[in-house]
Amino acid sequence: MKTSDLLSYCMSKPGAEQYVHSDWKATQIKVDDVLFAMVHEVKGRPAVSLKTTPTLADLLREQHRDVSPGEHLNKSHWSTLYLDGTLKDSQIYYLVDASLQQALDTHHPGVNHDR
Template sequence: MNREELVAYALSKKGAREDYPFGPEPLVLKVGTKMFALIAEDAGGRPAISLKCEPETAYLLRQQYEAVKPGYHLNKQHWNTVTIDGTVPDGDIRGMIDESYALVARKLTRAEKEQLGLELRA
């Protein structure tokens, strides 16, 4: 995956939008008022995406892939930063984006969920 594919996939999620609250970098992807992904370049100029994750899963992904590190400038227990260098399969990256979006969308207020047309759980 490249940066454009990452952004396109993340924006395909219901209610997802781009934001730049920290300046021109990183690109922040939000659902409602909450961020679920940050996309920037690493020191080598490769795209990197930071994603929210359950703590146990975050740890396991870091053990499985060298390109997955604790979230850069984020809560290291709940966020991973993935360098897009070809070593993590695209399907796994999409799965990480899906999980991050789901974790964040689940925490939105009832009003935000209704406004975005997200399903409400009883």
């Protein structure tokens, strides 16, 4: 997956806003000021960090060598996925959607976030 395709998909979410975190050389994508994706390079490879449940994070890391604990973020809730690895684009898109839902549920519990 190309970084530009991932950014376009993230920015297609209603209310999505893009911020540059210069210290981390990362592009953060937020909805309602809640981070749900961070696009950056890790070890020279294009990557995205996404929020998941700790159970899903463990499962992804066990099943995919291209998924690791989140860079710069809470490692039990955030995983970094390499965009040039073995994950299919459809899997990455699904995890972006799940990350958005997880992030909003965590910061705004009890609110219907169907967008």
